Amino acid sequence: ETHYLAGGNVLNVARALIAADKANIQLTFKRAVAIDLAGRDVEEAVRTSVQPKVIDCPHPDKTPLGLDAVAKDGIRLLVKARVTVRANIERLVGGAGEDTIVARVGQGIVSAIGSSPTYKDVLENPDMISRKVLNSGLDAQTGFEIVSIDIADISVAGMGDVANVGAKLETERAEADKKMRQAEAEGRKAMAVAQEQEMRALVQEMNAKVIEARADVPRALAEALRSGNMGAIDFYRLQNIESDTAMRRNIAGEDSRNDI
Structure with a gap:
């Protein structure tokens, strides 16, 4: 009655307790009520504890091409994984959900591929990625226990999707260096032109001084004649x-x- 008044699903809790008892799973009424009031389907949690469920990583609707990862040699890979999880009754209340599992597994796969020397190592031993991710303890503080991580599909990105990210980055870096060198050359050219203009102005100034000095010669001669020198x-x-x-x-x- 108290659980019903609190807005809980009494029938769902009852079915969950019966299923847990049949499956020899320790589930008290108090914990079942807490799980139900936390907004989780307690009956579904019991079923998932008995029969683990499979989660696609990433979600096909959100990322249909798969996880995007790049190995150390710059080759871009597209990966799809399937994560088998079992509900952890003890951590369902307050534990993270499926989205957290998917995000952590995706992060682990991208990190594992990124630490691989070449993409060939990943294609030859995809189970190496699975083991590395599985041993990372990604199910901590979640309401699930990861049973296995299986690489469902792994492939090199198509040419239209820029498969060789390393080569693309090198090309962009070379193009940027080229533009920088061109800008420096244009700057030096502008400085040379400005210096040439300064030299021409200096020549004109010197010519003006010469003409001015020549204009003083007749006056100097007249003064010399007048003074008797x-x-x-x-x-x-x-x-x-x-x-x-x-x-x-x-x-x-x-x-x-x-x-x-």
Whole structure:
């Protein structure tokens, strides 16, 4: 009556107690009531204790292709496993459910394949993965006891699904390095162009200074004549030198044209 008033399923508890007694499973009324009030099907739990159930890992509806794992050599594998579990009556109240079992087994399979040197080792010995995962104690703090883990299917991912993840990563890394080197080359080219422009500006500045210095020559000559530091003969001699130099330059120019 108390269990009924608490919202429990009295008939389900009664059937579970009868089934447990027939199967020689220790199940007290108090524990059966606790399991029922916890929202679990106590009769189903007893049946699962007697006849273990099989859980697909991963769920076919959620991940139809299977678990996605990559070995150390970069080859991508698709794995499907079947986990046989038995209900643990002692841990049903407060223990994790089937989803936790599936998640832990999937994590263990991915980790085991990831630690394999090559994908060939996994294909040759899939039971090695099963043993490694089974010995990891994945059913701790759950309402089930893992009886066995069997690899139902394992295959190399198709080419359309990028089977060789390692090669793809290397290709992407090479492409990234190429783009980085190109960017560095463009940067150096831009710096070279900027430096060339600076040199041209510097040449123009030097030419301007030369022209400015040449403009000071007549003033300096006039000042020298005015102050008596240079005589008229010296001035005429300087003009003769300039005329002679100009003539030599003209002759050199005519010779160059004749050579052409």
